[in-house]
Amino acid sequence: MAAYTPDARSKGIRLSKRTTYDQELVHGILNEVPILHVSFNAPPNDDMPQFPTILPMLGAVGTYKADEDAHIYLHGSSVARLFKLTNGGEIPLCVAGTLIDGYVLALAPFHNSCNYRSAVAFGLGTLLEDPAEIEYALILITNNAIPQRWENSRSQATNAELTSTGILKVRIETASAKVRNGGPSDDRADLKDDALTAKTWTGVVPAYMTLGEPIAGESNKVKQLPEYLDDWVADVNSLNEQKAVNAVDPTEE
Amino acid sequence: MAAYTPDARSKGIRLSKRTTYDQELVHGILNEVPILHVSFNAPPNDDMPQFPTILPMLGAVGTYKADEDAHIYLHGSSVARLFKLTNGGEIPLCVAGTLIDGYVLALAPFHNSCNYRSAVAFGLGTLLEDPAEIEYALILITNNAIPQRWENSRSQATNAELTSTGILKVRIETASAKVRNGGPSDDRADLKDDALTAKTWTGVVPAYMTLGEPIAGESNKVKQLPEYLDDWVADVNSLNEQKAVNAVDPTEE
Numbered sequence: 001m002a003a004y005t006p007d008a009r010s011k012g013i014r015l016s017k018r019t020t021y022d023q024e025l026v027h028g029i030l031n032e033v034p035i036l037h038v039s040f041n042a043p044p045n046d047d048m049p050q051f052p053t054i055l056p057m058l059g060a061v062g063t064y065k066a067d068e069d070a071h072i073y074l075h076g077s078s079v080a081r082l083f084k085l086t087n088g089g090e091i092p093l094c095v096a097g098t099l100i101d102g103y104v105l106a107l108a109p110f111h112n113s114c115n116y117r118s119a120v121a122f123g124l125g126t127l128l129e130d131p132a133e134i135e136y137a138l139i140l141i142t143n144n145a146i147p148q149r150w151e152n153s154r155s156q157a158t159n160a161e162l163t164s165t166g167i168l169k170v171r172i173e174t175a176s177a178k179v180r181n182g183g184p185s186d187d188r189a190d191l192k193d194d195a196l197t198a199k200t201w202t203g204v205v206p207a208y209m210t211l212g213e214p215i216a217g218e219s220n221k222v223k224q225l226p227e228y229l230d231d232w233v234a235d236v237n238s239l240n241e242q243k244a245v246n247a248v249d250p251t252e253e
Numbered sequence: 254m255a256a257y258t259p260d261a262r263s264k265g266i267r268l269s270k271r272t273t274y275d276q277e278l279v280h281g282i283l284n285e286v287p288i289l290h291v292s293f294n295a296p297p298n299d300d301m302p303q304f305p306t307i308l309p310m311l312g313a314v315g316t317y318k319a320d321e322d323a324h325i326y327l328h329g330s331s332v333a334r335l336f337k338l339t340n341g342g343e344i345p346l347c348v349a350g351t352l353i354d355g356y357v358l359a360l361a362p363f364h365n366s367c368n369y370r371s372a373v374a375f376g377l378g379t380l381l382e383d384p385a386e387i388e389y390a391l392i393l394i395t396n397n398a399i400p401q402r403w404e405n406s407r408s409q410a411t412n413a414e415l416t417s418t419g420i421l422k423v424r425i426e427t428a429s430a431k432v433r434n435g436g437p438s439d440d441r442a443d444l445k446d447d448a449l450t451a452k453t454w455t456g457v458v459p460a461y462m463t464l465g466e467p468i469a470g471e472s473n474k475v476k477q478l479p480e481y482l483d484d485w486v487a488d489v490n491s492l493n494e495q496k497a498v499n500a501v502d503p504t505e506e
Contacts, residue, residue: 008298009306034353034460035369039292039305045261052292052305053262054349056371056431096307100287100462105470105482108407109395110414116288118309142362153453154361154443161363178309183470190407191472200406201475201482205399206465207287209353212494215501217358217436217456219444226454229358233458241465248468 009122010174018178025177027061027070029119031144033097034209038074040082040093040125052094055082059095060144064136072121072170073128073137083127083166090124093170101247103205106184107196113180115204115247121175128167137167148228181247206244211236262375263427271431278430280314280323282372284397286350287462291327293335293346293378305347308335312348313397317389325374325423326381326390336380336419343377346423354500356458359437360449366433368457368500374428381420390420401481434500459497464489 003021004010010021030036036059039052059074072095076083085091101115128134135157142150157165184202191197211233214225256274257263263274283289292307312327325348329336338344354368381387388410395403410418437455444450464486467478 009295009301009304035351035367035371037290037307037349037351039307039347041294041303041305042262048262049345050294050303051262051345051375052294052347053375054290054292054307054347054373056349056351056369058367092302092304094292094305094307096290096309098288098290098309103399103464105399105402106406108410108414109391109403110410110418112395112399112402114288114311116309118288120307122304122306138362142365146356146358146365149358149365150362153359154446154449157361157363161361165363183468184472186472193407196407197472197474199475201467201469201479202473203468203470205467205482205486207462208465209460210463210494211356212459212461212497214454214458215436215456215498216454219437219439219450220455221450222452222454229454229458241463244465245468 004172004175006176007174010120010176016178018180019176021176023070026119026121026175029099029117029177030059030061030072030095030097030121033099034145036074037096038082038093040085040091042081042085058141058145060141062136062140064133069172072123072172073140074125074168074170075137075141076166076168077164080166083168086125086127086168090126093125094120094122095170096120100207101244102207104184105202105205107186107190107200107202111184111186113184115180115182117177117179119175119177121170121172123170123172125168125170128169131162134162134165134167137169138165147232152226152228181249183248204248206241206248208240208244209236210240257425257428259429260427263373263429269431271433272429273432274429276323279372279374279428282352282370282430283314283325283348283350283374285352287398289327290349291335291346293338293344295334295338311394311398313394315393317386322425325376325425326393327378327421327423328390328394329419329421330417333419336421339378339380339421343379346376346378348374348376348423353460354497355460357437358455358458360439360443360453360455364437364439366437368433368435370430370432372428372430374423374425376423376425378421378423381422384415387415387418387420390422391418400485405479405481434502436501457501459494459501461493461497462489463493
């Protein structure tokens, strides 16, 4: 399977055996996370040291042309500060997403952990200008969040909409994913402490995002929830719970 | 209510009417997010531009001494790269957390949105050395994630545990929160388009973190789930769903 090439950026932060550079895994995590976190360096202020800035953003990973690599497409207002910083060129970005799959409770707090999947990508972002690729990115981001929503709504954008939407296209230079699975891993001494084990519950509490009962808007005229939305809610709810429970399988640890 | 003072860091990214600098709101979001995202600048490599790095980390906001401000405490291994970067001094950090409350579906994809609560804090991180404050931070982070877990497990740390745990204490210089509530906000022209409104469902699909049925570990000896854990699961599940549903109330928009 295709993998990213580790370098100082993606390697330095990922010393553990849980790290992989698998592209499909990285893309899958970034696409499953509802809201990504994007970090960049704004020009420093006066005597202040360089602080990175993190913005929550909507985005998705996709391949626009068959002969291109997959890129991250980030959605924002075209007047946002980050978009202005590109200034016609490229801006160094770090894009991260983390999904929690469960709380891992051990005999001692020191050994508590979380089951999670996280991805961190480093790349250069440019502001899209080609209307065809902007439309591709809008469809990608919309349908990645809510499958089939693009074609089931007024998808023809107005000029005003297109000029006030900004899409950053991020060319991924390196990226990694980290996954923690399994149950608690306790100290031998704690496991032999009968008084402790007799009173301390250990195990995993699965955690996952649930979609609730859809709530129609004030102007909604469609009485019955369309099937593609009903399916989306049902699929997310059953898949997410299953992933969180599967992550506990101790053979994975 | 106490508020952070906006400066170029927290103001530049928050142009919207949805922004507040309320300390209690910022702290509440950071404490509710299961896994925080922390960004820092590693020393640059050769000819490469400065890329910020994002790490997923566990942490919580707390006040150690009554005459101190609230700080963010971040938990990690003491050998982690970020912790070494402090090098006995302070390191500029951005700490962010985002909670999704719902998917907002409008007549046109351009007006789709998310209900969410996000907090972004800028501050200087130092590596804790005082054992009493390290213990305070461990209790804070443990019980913030899983209420009452500290006192219901083997909470006396061994020397080996203490020396391999690192806690970063972040002095918050400025911070802001952004909250999006309400239903979809559609174009007037779209609302008058009877063919469009007749076929396009609009509204909000609430989204929230659920805790699943606890799964006992292989070495667990406690047959019945203790009440404090049962309460935690029930409380999280009812509160999170309620928050996501309340966020839809159109009077909030």
